[in-house]
Amino acid sequence: MVPFVERNYNMVELGPRGTGKSHLFQQISPYAHLISGGKATVARMFVNNSNGQRGLVCQYDVVCFDEISGISFDQKDGVNIMKGYMESGEFSRGKESIRADGSIVLVGNFEVDVEHQQRIGHLLGPMPPEMRNDTAFMDRIHAYLPGWDIPKIAKEQTTDHFGLVSDFLSECWNQLRNQTRVPALQNRVFFGGALSGRDINAVNKTVSGLLKLVYPLSDMQIAEEELDWAVRIGLEARRRIKEQQKRIGAAEYRNTHFSFTQGTDGVERFVSTPELQSESYISGDPLEPGQVWTISPGSSDENPGLYRVEVNEGPGTGVKVLNKPVPAGFRESISYAEQNLYARAKQLVGDKDPRHHEFAVQLRAFDAARSGSKLGVASLLALCTSLLKKSIRGGLVVVGEVNLGGSIEPVNNAVSIAEIAVEKGASVLLLPVTCRRQLLDLSDDMATKVDVQFYSDARDALLKAMAE
Structure with missing residues (x-):
């Protein structure tokens, strides 16, 4: 309409x-x-x-x-x-x-x-x-x-x-x-850098039209949730066009990560198109703050598996895992992550005090693996980004475990993990630097499909993982 x-x-x-x-x-x-x-x-x-x-x-x-x-x-x-x-x-x-x-x-x-x-x-x-x-x-x-x-x-x-x-x-x-409803966006909605002038004009027109249908009188107050709804539809409908242009002229239209910031919280929200998404497939879009893709290296009893750690930060104290029952391996990893966040807060989150915030954590498994073991680094990054209100880079998988002393534990099957990351759609794989020699055995075909990067400690991993 x-x-x-x-x-x-x-x-x-x-x-x-x-x-x-x-x-x-x-x-x-x-x-x-x-x-x-x-x-x-x-x-x-x-x-x-x-x-x-x-x-x-x-x-x-x-x-x-x-x-x-x-x-x-x-x-x-x-x-x-x-x-x-x-x-x-x-x-x-x-x-x-x-x-x-x-x-x-x-x-x-x-x-x-x-x-x-x-x-x-x-x-x-x-x-x-x-x-x-x-x-x-x-x-x-x-x-x-x-x-x-x-x-x-x-x-x-x-x-x-x-x-x-x-x-x-x-x-x-x-x-x-x-009439127009474009003034309703001024100083309330700010679009991300991926949108060109034509993109912004297109989204403004869609949002204006939708708001006129919902708020036909020009002096009606537009609720924040209605504005959010209209902006998301406008961005999705325009991005669907950009994705088709990207398929024809990939170099010119490579950045299609549409986003917007609304309200005073300053959180950048990314909007995708549903047909590009798959529940167990890693897309190129940045995740919401507090969300991180990760792969457990597995154990003698369990194969490696894909997970997503999701953290929501709010008022209160402590870390609460929502999974019931909490997988034993993940309980240990999230505990290590929590202690490292408290002990190294200055290095990781600056002047924010994580002890005065509550973190609700959920682990989502996408393969047969369910233990959630050895996910400490990804869990720590999820806690940090939820507090910083920053997103992890799109297409990124983080692998590694951090111990109570802050050291990064070795990963012994880096080639298998890289192959799983490629299979799941990852474009960037972030591994402990100790894995570097193992990846000499990674096939040429796999090496061309994923950008493998290394980190030395938790802070290095955080800086390399966050979206610019």
């Missing part, structure tokens, strides 16, 4: 049939116009040069291209004219520059599932050939709505109660196009 309330808003929605993608733009509002598959003429879309008649983008609030894979323009430069309009809201007729505020929506169907589509190409694959791999065209799209997450229309979803009068609703939407 955002294209109905936000001027010059460009959106794409691709997904399965039967979810009502085109229905919204065909039946709900007289201010929307649907173009079905076939040729789209420049004269009809923008301006007829022979008689000066203005096109659809001047006549309607929303112009929707249905079955986008079958759309083509009658002129070679049709897509370029459309790109220019999507960027600036203007197009030319001879020497005259014409401005319009019609939003552009592109909807289409996936013939395969999302996972398969990502394996064979990218998620804008169903677009027409002249748009499909054009990263400049993609950059003009403000949001990518994941149609595969929308349920198909079924009889059970209809109501036997009162409904909205669509004519009245569409008039309300039309009036909301004259």
Whole structure:
């Protein structure tokens, strides 16, 4: 619904049939116009040069291209004219520059599932050939709505109660196009360095549209949780576009770690797209403060396994492990981590006093291994970053145990751990420096897939692990 309330808003929605993608733009509002598959003429879309008649983008609030894979323009430069309009809201007729505020929506169907589509190409694959791999065209799209997450229309979803009068609703939407909610973000939301100017503009438009739908009156106070909700959707929808650009031109679009800071706590929050995530797969996105991926080296009774240590810091004292019962191996590791945090607080967390904070710890296992043994360094880093409100670098796995005296214990199966890290999707592996000689036996293939870094002590590990 955002294209109905936000001027010059460009959106794409691709997904399965039967979810009502085109229905919204065909039946709900007289201010929307649907173009079905076939040729789209420049004269009809923008301006007829022979008689000066203005096109659809001047006549309607929303112009929707249905079955986008079958759309083509009658002129070679049709897509370029459309790109220019999507960027600036203007197009030319001879020497005259014409401005319009019609939003552009592109909807289409996936013939395969999302996972398969990502394996064979990218998620804008169903677009027409002249748009499909054009990263400049993609950059003009403000949001990518994941149609595969929308349920198909079924009889059970209809109501036997009162409904909205669509004519009245569409008039309300039309009036909301004259307003903006972007000022609501000023001094409340700050975007991370990965966002370009176009990215910020796209997210601002999405957030403004969402807030207008939830807060239609301009003087309504916008709650922090509602603002957080809108910003996360805006960042996710724009990042989905950037991820497809990254697949085509990886070097130019390599940094897609979108983040924002909201409120006075100053915590940077990273926003990903669900289709890139897997519960047991290490993504390239930084984790929340207090979360660390780690691999237990295992023992004679247990194979190595992937874990994630998650710590939440709050008022109180002490470290409380939420797992019931607490795995024996992890109980020992978290105890060592806690004592090292107290004893070396100045080196690790500066002027913060960890004894005046409570740490709620949870260990999540992703393999058959369950003991959580030898995870002291990762546990210590999780405690530190939760207190510092800093994130661990994306794609990083930390391995090692720290004893009560602060020394790092040796790891005897570094090659096996490196192979597991690669299998789980890690891009960086942080190991004790004593493992260096062992990794001479790491295969050339594995060595090219993971960046192995070494640390000498807990403070060195913390500095190398934290995101810049």
